[in-house]
Structure formats: C-alpha cells, structure tokens
Amino acid sequence: MTISMEKTVKTPAVAARQPGFLQKGYERLGLAGSAAALVLLFVSLSAAFAPLLAPYDPDFPDLLAALSGPTAEHPLGTDALGRDILSRLMWGARVTLAGPGLVILLSTVVGTVLALVAAWCGGRVDTVISWVLDILFAVPGIVFALISVAIWGPSLFTVVAGLAVAYIPYVARVVRGAGLRERNLPYVSAAWLQGQSGAGITFTQILPNVQGIVIAQAISSLGFAVIDLAAVSFLGLGVQPPTADLGLMVKSGFDSVLRGHPAEAIAAGVLIILIVWCVTVIGDRLTTAARSMR
Amino acid sequence: MSEALLALDNVRAVLHTRHQSQALLNGVSFSIAKGEALGLVGESGSGKSLTTRAITRMLDPAFEVSGSITFDGAPVLSMTPSELRSYRSMDIGMIFQDPRAHVNPVHTVGDFLTEELVRNRGLTRDEVEHRAVALLDEVGVRYPERRLTQYPHELSGGMLQRVMIASVLLAEPRLILADEPTTALDVTAQSDVMAILDEQRRARGLSLLFITHDLELAAACCDRLAVMYAGEIVEQGAHVYESPGHPYTIELLGARPSIDERLDRLPVLRYNRDIHEQLKAEA
Numbered sequence: 001m002t003i004s005m006e007k008t009v010k011t012p013a014v015a016a017r018q019p020g021f022l023q024k025g026y027e028r029l030g031l032a033g034s035a036a037a038l039v040l041l042f043v044s045l046s047a048a049f050a051p052l053l054a055p056y057d058p059d060f061p062d063l064l065a066a067l068s069g070p071t072a073e074h075p076l077g078t079d080a081l082g083r084d085i086l087s088r089l090m091w092g093a094r095v096t097l098a099g100p101g102l103v104i105l106l107s108t109v110v111g112t113v114l115a116l117v118a119a120w121c122g123g124r125v126d127t128v129i130s131w132v133l134d135i136l137f138a139v140p141g142i143v144f145a146l147i148s149v150a151i152w153g154p155s156l157f158t159v160v161a162g163l164a165v166a167y168i169p170y171v172a173r174v175v176r177g178a179g180l181r182e183r184n185l186p187y188v189s190a191a192w193l194q195g196q197s198g199a200g201i202t203f204t205q206i207l208p209n210v211q212g213i214v215i216a217q218a219i220s221s222l223g224f225a226v227i228d229l230a231a232v233s234f235l236g237l238g239v240q241p242p243t244a245d246l247g248l249m250v251k252s253g254f255d256s257v258l259r260g261h262p263a264e265a266i267a268a269g270v271l272i273i274l275i276v277w278c279v280t281v282i283g284d285r286l287t288t289a290a291r292s293m294r
Numbered sequence: 295m296s297e298a299l300l301a302l303d304n305v306r307a308v309l310h311t312r313h314q315s316q317a318l319l320n321g322v323s324f325s326i327a328k329g330e331a332l333g334l335v336g337e338s339g340s341g342k343s344l345t346t347r348a349i350t351r352m353l354d355p356a357f358e359v360s361g362s363i364t365f366d367g368a369p370v371l372s373m374t375p376s377e378l379r380s381y382r383s384m385d386i387g388m389i390f391q392d393p394r395a396h397v398n399p400v401h402t403v404g405d406f407l408t409e410e411l412v413r414n415r416g417l418t419r420d421e422v423e424h425r426a427v428a429l430l431d432e433v434g435v436r437y438p439e440r441r442l443t444q445y446p447h448e449l450s451g452g453m454l455q456r457v458m459i460a461s462v463l464l465a466e467p468r469l470i471l472a473d474e475p476t477t478a479l480d481v482t483a484q485s486d487v488m489a490i491l492d493e494q495r496r497a498r499g500l501s502l503l504f505i506t507h508d509l510e511l512a513a514a515c516c517d518r519l520a521v522m523y524a525g526e527i528v529e530q531g532a533h534v535y536e537s538p539g540h541p542y543t544i545e546l547l548g549a550r551p552s553i554d555e556r557l558d559r560l561p562v563l564r565y566n567r568d569i570h571e572q573l574k575a576e577a
Contacts, residue, residue, distance in 0.1 A: 185395065186390065186392070186395040186396045187395065187396050187397055187398045187399075189352060189396075190388070190390065190396040190397070191398070191410075192352070192382075193350060193352065193382050193383075193386075193388050194382070194383055194410045194461075194465070195379050195380065195382050195383020195384070195410060195414055196383075196409075196410060196413075196414075197379075200413065204409070205398050205401075208398070208400040208401070209398065209399070209400055
C-alpha cells in the first residue's frame with residue numbers, strides 16, 4: 001500500500017537533478033513490480049472510494065435479477081440474492097485489504113520491537129524472545145485465528161487479532177537477524193561511547209538501518225495474510241454476512257457454481273489472486289532491493 | 295608534570311576461553327597529565343586498541359580486567375552504569391581509525407553532531423547547530439552549513455574525519471582518545487587532519503592519547519611516547535624517539551626506511567616473544 005501511494009505523487013520539478021519518487025520507485029520495483037503497484041493502486045482506490053464509485057448498494061437484493069449473468073446493468077452479473085457483483089467486489093475489497101493491512105501493521109510493530117529488543121539485549125532476553133517466536137512460528141496462522149474465534153466469537157476483529165499474533169514471528173525473525181548484524185557494527189559502539197542509552201541506540205540508530213527490511217518483510221507477509229483472512233471468511237468464521245468480503249463471496253458463490261452460475265465465485269477468487277499476486281511481487285522486489293542495499 | 299588526568303596502574307586484561315587463559319594486556323601502567331599528549335606506539339596486536347577499550351570500559355565481558363584505571367581520581371573500573379555513561383559522554387571523546395564505519399549511514403552529519411548533546415545535555419538544537427557550524431569551520435570543513443544536511447556518504451574520508459574531530463570537540467571532553475585517526479587517510483589528508491587535531495587540542499588544553507604505527511608522527515605531536523609490545527609497555531618517556539633504551543624500540547626505530555639511502559631489503563625485526571621473555575627473566 002505504501003508503495004502504491006508513491007505512484008500517485010507527480011514527479012517533482014527537481015527530478016532532473018535528483019531521482020524523484022516515481023523514478024526511485026521504478027528502480028526498486030522493476031517493470032513487473034511497478035505494474036503490480038499500479039494494479040494494486042487501482043484496486044485500493046476503487047475499494048477506498050467504493051461508496052462513491054459502486055454502481056449499486058452492495059447489500060440491496062434485487063431478487064428479480066438474481067443470477068442474471070453479465071448484462072448491461074450488471075457488468076459482472078448478480079449473485080443468488082440479486083446483489084450486484086461488481087459493487088460487492090468493490091466493497092469486499094475494502095475488508096480484504098484493510099483486514100490484512102491491520103494484521104500486518106500490528107504484527108510488524110510488535111514483531112519489530114521484540115526483535116530489536118532481543119537483538120540489543122542478547123543473552124537471556126534474546127533466548128526467551130526467540131523461544132516465544134519459534135513457538136508462534138510452529139503453529140499455523142489459521143489455528144490462532146480459530147482459537148481467537150473460539151474465545152471471542154466470529155467477527156473480523158477477532159480473526160485480525162488472532163492472525164496478528166500469528167504473524168509476529170515472520171517479521172521478527174528477519175528483523176532480529178538484521179538487528180544482530182547492525183548492533184556489532186562500529187557506529188553502534190561509537191554511539192554507545194557518545195553516551196547514548198541502549199533504547200536510544202536501538203530505535204534511533206539501528207531501526208532506521210533495518211527499516212527497508214521491515215517494510216519488505218511486512219509487504220511479503222501481507223500476501224499471506226490476505227489468503228489466511230479470506231480462508232477464515234470462507235470457513236464462515238471471519239466476516240459475517242451480509243457484509244461484503246471476498247472470501248465470503250467465494251463461499252456464497254460456491255453454491256451457485258453447482259447451479260451453473262460461476263460468476264460470483266470466479267470474480268471474487270480472481271480478485272483475491274490478483275491482490276495476492278501484486279502484493280507478493282512488490283514484496284519480493286522490495287526484499288531484493290533491501291538486500292542489495294546492504 | 296602536573297597531576298595525572300588519566301592513570302593506568304598495572305592493568306591486566308585476561309581473556310578466559312574454555313581451554314586457556316591469556317593475558318592480552320599484561321601490566322600496562324602509564325599516566326597522562328592535564329594538557330599532555332601521550333603517543334602509544336607498537337606493532338599490530340600489541341594491545342594498543344585494547345588499552346583504549348579498557349579505558350572506555352568497552353572490552354568484551356569475556357575479559358577479566360584487573361589493576362586500576364583512574365580518571366581525575368575516579369576509579370573507572372568500579373563505576374556504576376550511570377557514572378560510566380556520563381564519563382564516556384562528558385569526559386572522554388574518541389576518534390576512530392575508520393570514520394565511515396563509525397557514523398550511522400542513515401543520519402545526516404547535522405543529526406550526528408547534534409543529537410547526543412540535544413538529548414543528554416538539554417541544549418536546544420539551534421544552539422548546538424550554531425556551535426557545530428563554528429567548529430566545522432575551525433577544523434577546516436568548507437561550507438559548514440551545507441554539511442549539516444548532507445549524509446556521510448557525500449563526504450570524503452578526510453572530511454568525515456574532520457567531522458568526527460568536530461563531534462568530539464563539540465562534546466567538550468577532557469581527554470581525547472585517538473585510535474589511529476589517520477591510518478585510513480592518504481598522506482596529505484593525514485598531515486592536515488593531524489595538524490588540526492594537534493592545534494585544537496593545544497588551544498583547548500585537552501589531554502590526548504594518540505595511538506599510531508607512525509613513530510615519527512607520534513614523536514612530532516606528542517609530549518611523551520610509550521612503546522607497547524605483547525600487551526606490555528616496554529619503554530616510555532619524553533626521549534624515546536631520540537634515544538631509545540629498550541632493544542625492541544631500538545630495532546623498531548632502526549627498521550624505518552630512510553629516504554636518503556637505497557636498500558635492497560628492508561630490515562627485519564629480530565625481536566620476538568622468546569627474546570622478550572628472556573629479557574624479562576633477566577631483569
């Protein structure tokens with residue numbers, strides 16, 4: 001998401017002297033990454049402005065037009081209750097992007113702090129934090145989501161909370177490794193000699209040096225989070241109907257597939273794949289860029 | 295000499311590994327008076343840098359340090375963490391061999407110079423920046439205002455070492471530890487940087503512990519020399535360079551190639567650990 005935002009910025013007038021935002025972004029992402037960023041930007045904007053752009057109310061059932069198939073009025077057709085699929089995709093993408101976004105935001109903040117504390121303190125603190133991370137790592141994310149649902153009941157936020165815990169080690173393990181490497185560099189002992197505190201060095205000296213890795217890892221994990229959240233919705237434990245959600249649409253479209261109307265399931269499935277593909281390509285390129293900058 | 299600012303007395307640093315213990319600093323004693331410059335010379339691995347690490351308490355915890363280090367009467371080895379922090383930030387300033395490795399690449403020069411003082415000494419950023427600009431100018435950095443917004447990679451090695459010197463002077467320490475500050479620079483930058491360091495130090499009456507391989511340079515800008523070998527100071531005094539007394543120093547000084555003679559082979563030091571141990575046993 002951060003990267004796609006950069007795309008909206010017009011190249012500043014100084015672009016001739018210094019590489020502008022757009023140019024820098026293109027250099028880091030390459031052709032495929034830039035294309036993915038554009039597609040993701042398009043999807044995010046359509047989702048963000050769904051209330052203005054969507055041709056129909058996503059929850060309005062037009063039973064007479066149920067399962068209409070693509071027509072002039074409904075470009076992607078309607079579902080079993082006669083709701084416009086295009087409108088539901090636009091509204092559904094909001095949940096499908098915002099939910100995993102929240103998962104990654106929470107897990108990245110917690111994971112980065114844990115990782116840097118572990119890397120800085122070392123010794124027992126590091127051992128305990130690494131143990132906890134390894135245990136979290138050993139349990140599939142879906143299981144955490146299910147535990148969370150079992151305790152607090154099915155809703156988007158319980159699933160997000162469960163997945164956020166599950167995603168902590170993905171960021172934390174990578175950042176801990178990078179942090180361990182940074183903390184042994186001379187500039188850290190120089191800062192220590194200047195009389196800076198451990199916390200000060202960790203968050204003002206080391207964090208800026210590992211931020212590329214943090215962002216790359218977060219975006220790479222975002223793709224997995226999209227799939228996990230969609231899977232939980234598909235199981236009927238996440239977002240509850242009638243709220244539009246892509247995972248839920250695959251599930252509700254599933255029944256229509258058997259009756260010869262695959263439009264809803266295909267449209268929602270393709271959009272999920274598209275989002276995951278874009279996010280994965282961008283994450284991949286950013287990871288490569290972050291590594292080559294070391 | 296007036297009273298000692300820094301005094302090391304019989305400092306030993308013993309590294310314990312699973313199989314053996316080895317003393318890497320073996321009874322180092324010297325003192326530096328206020329305003330005095332001491333040159334610490336010796337070959338690689340003789341313990342020069344370890345000595346500075348012992349003085350700043352930056353040795354790896356695997357070392358067992360004994361003896362006494364006092365700074366202005368305060369015992370460094372028994373300082374509490376908070377005393378240690380203020381000792382490191384207020385009393386000593388350290389200049390390193392490789393300035394590029396010792397500045398954080400993601401912060402601007404201005405951040406690097408001002409951050410610590412703003413955070414720990416309650417000065418305003420404007421105040422510190424003002425002083426930083428004046429100091430950068432004094433140490434021969436051109437366009438000091440512009441430098442503050444630049445990143446370390448935009449400056450040359452010599453320029454960056456001047457920035458390091460400025461950052462040390464900015465903190466107004468009483469003792470500067472310079473660990474081969476010119477080794478990574480080319481010869482012209484070396485003499486410039488050394489001249490600046492020497493001039494600023496004298497003007498402010500700071501003490502200096504200058505570590506180097508370069509005997510002539512050390513003799514030129516230090517009041518006294520101390521020669522290290524295998525974790526020990528074999529000889530120290532004001533006239534080591536002119537009239538060396540210890541066999542190792544004599545050989546070391548004799549091994550310097552002269553610009554006036556043509557030599558097919560450079561002299562090789564015959565002094566080694568065996569001779570060293572033998573000499574110690576005889577003494």
